[in-house]
Each structure stands twice: as structure tokens, then as C-alpha cells.
Amino acid sequence: MVFGYVRVSTKDQCEDRQIEAIKEYCKINNLELEERNIVIDKQSGKDFDREGYQLLKNYLLRPGDTLIIKELDRLGRNMEQIKQEWHELISREVNIIVIDTPILNTTDRTDLEKKLISNIVFELLSYMAQKERERIKQRQREGIESAKKAGKHLGRPRIDFETLSKQQKEFIKQYYHRWKNGEITAVGFMQKIGLKRNTFYKIMKQYEKISEGGSENI
Structure with a gap:
């Protein structure tokens, strides 16, 4: 069976973009996806303690099934946790398709190919995420120094x-x-x-x- 997983961070965000992308992918690739097999979480991706994902992982997915997500960060935000979940799904013989990162797709791959590709890509993504965090911190430091030089007040507004x-x-x-x-x-x-x-x-x-x-x- 084919399942789609969709996640948005808050109840106010719209999941339609991800749903349409998954449906379109299935249509182009002749995959049969029932509407009821699209699982949606409206919750932060900080961990995997999400009702929809846990239902999908523990009760719905079976060996040979395919899980489709639009983007890797829809699965989660923590790269180490994503790697653990990914390898667990692969060990249970679940195929994974990431629409925006085709190199991660595990369908029609040998076990060795799945392991090699996922390891290389995850290490690359971890490296990129770390570099981005460093760039953000550097920009924050530069902004603080610039504000101090300009004599601007930082932190909470002064009340007296x-x-x-x-x-x-x-x-x-x-x-x-x-x-x-x-x-x-x-x-x-x-x-x-x-x-x-x-x-x-x-x-x-x-x-x-x-x-x-x-x-x-x-």
C-alpha cells in the first residue's frame, strides 16, 4: 500500500500544498493512493512523539508499503532523530520517497544502495544544517555588535x-x-x-x- 505523510507546525498552517504534491507524484508515477491513507500531523517537528506519525509507524505501515513525504523536514527537524527513524523504517522493509530529494528514494534499490545513499545524504544534510546554524549565530553576533556601536538598547525594553x-x-x-x-x-x-x-x-x-x-x- 501507499501512504502519504503530511506535517505542518501549527493548526493555523495549511497542509494543502503537501497533499497536492503527494497526489501529483502518485498520479505521474502510477501509484495508487487512497485519500484515507494520507496521514496529517499539525504539530512541531522537534521530535517524533506525534499522534499521526506514531499511528502510521506502529499500526499502518507493513513490509513492502511505500511512505511518501514532500520534504525531508516534514518528517522531522532533528537530523539525528530522522536518521534513526529512517533506518528503522528501512529495516522494516518500508520504501520511502522524498519528493523534493529524489536521491533519498529507496524504491528499487538494493539494501547496500539504500544504506550507502542514506548515510552519504544524511551526513551532507547534517553538515549543511550545522553550517547554517553557525551562519545564523554569526549574523546574530554581528548584529549585536553593530547595535552596541550604534548605542542601541538591547534586550527587554527599559521600564522606569x-x-x-x-x-x-x-x-x-x-x-x-x-x-x-x-x-x-x-x-x-x-x-x-x-x-x-x-x-x-x-x-x-x-x-x-x-x-x-x-x-x-x-
């Missing part, structure tokens, strides 16, 4: 008294003494200003110093 809105500052001036006198609770004060606990107390200390200095900007 000066960055508060005009309305928040007015609330502080209006309710600060009532809070200090115990007329309102700290929780109630925080909610009125829209601040979290740690930020609230930090800003209150800043406000106290500003008030003691008699600043006209408060």
Missing part, C-alpha cells in the same frame, strides 16, 4: 519612571500618598498603574527620590 505614559505618571502622583498612608493596597495601586510587582517597587523608589529632589517633571 521616565518611560511611563503621562497617564501612569498622573496615577502615581494621585495615589502615591494614599498608598503610603495605607488607604489603598499595593496590589490595587499596581493594577491602577498597570505594573508588575518588581517593576512597581522599582519605580516607587525612583519616584520617592524624584519627589525628595523637588523635580518639576514629575
Whole structure:
């Protein structure tokens, strides 16, 4: 039997592109694929703990069956885990077709050819993935250095008294003494200003110093 496996990372993503590609491949290559044999997962590819894939692997696929995927990363994202799953499927005599990477296709290959081709290609893909990760990290480092030289603030936005809105500052001036006198609770004060606990107390200390200095900007 022929099975198709489709994976998208989130429920909002559309699986139609992969489904159509698998159907078109079967049509061109005279493979009979029933609609019910297309298994879909809407889940991250970080591991293989996916309902659809586990159903496919453990209950549907039999020796001699063919599994079709559009792209290798639809099977998963972790190259080492993909290699393990791949070799397990091959050991169970399941044929695998990757539409976008025909060299990986195991149909009509000898056992030696399957092993040689998959090993070479997986090592190449692992190398390419590692190089891409290194390039991304390098670009991130360069971006950070460039931002530092330009005097840009990095990380979370800075929150202090000066960055508060005009309305928040007015609330502080209006309710600060009532809070200090115990007329309102700290929780109630925080909610009125829209601040979290740690930020609230930090800003209150800043406000106290500003008030003691008699600043006209408060």
C-alpha cells in the first residue's frame, strides 16, 4: 500500500500544498493512493512523539508499503532523530520517497544502495544544517555588535519612571500618598498603574527620590 505523510507546525498552517504534491507524484508515477491513507500531523517537528506519525509507524505501515513525504523536514527537524527513524523504517522493509530529494528514494534499490545513499545524504544534510546554524549565530553576533556601536538598547525594553505614559505618571502622583498612608493596597495601586510587582517597587523608589529632589517633571 501507499501512504502519504503530511506535517505542518501549527493548526493555523495549511497542509494543502503537501497533499497536492503527494497526489501529483502518485498520479505521474502510477501509484495508487487512497485519500484515507494520507496521514496529517499539525504539530512541531522537534521530535517524533506525534499522534499521526506514531499511528502510521506502529499500526499502518507493513513490509513492502511505500511512505511518501514532500520534504525531508516534514518528517522531522532533528537530523539525528530522522536518521534513526529512517533506518528503522528501512529495516522494516518500508520504501520511502522524498519528493523534493529524489536521491533519498529507496524504491528499487538494493539494501547496500539504500544504506550507502542514506548515510552519504544524511551526513551532507547534517553538515549543511550545522553550517547554517553557525551562519545564523554569526549574523546574530554581528548584529549585536553593530547595535552596541550604534548605542542601541538591547534586550527587554527599559521600564522606569521616565518611560511611563503621562497617564501612569498622573496615577502615581494621585495615589502615591494614599498608598503610603495605607488607604489603598499595593496590589490595587499596581493594577491602577498597570505594573508588575518588581517593576512597581522599582519605580516607587525612583519616584520617592524624584519627589525628595523637588523635580518639576514629575
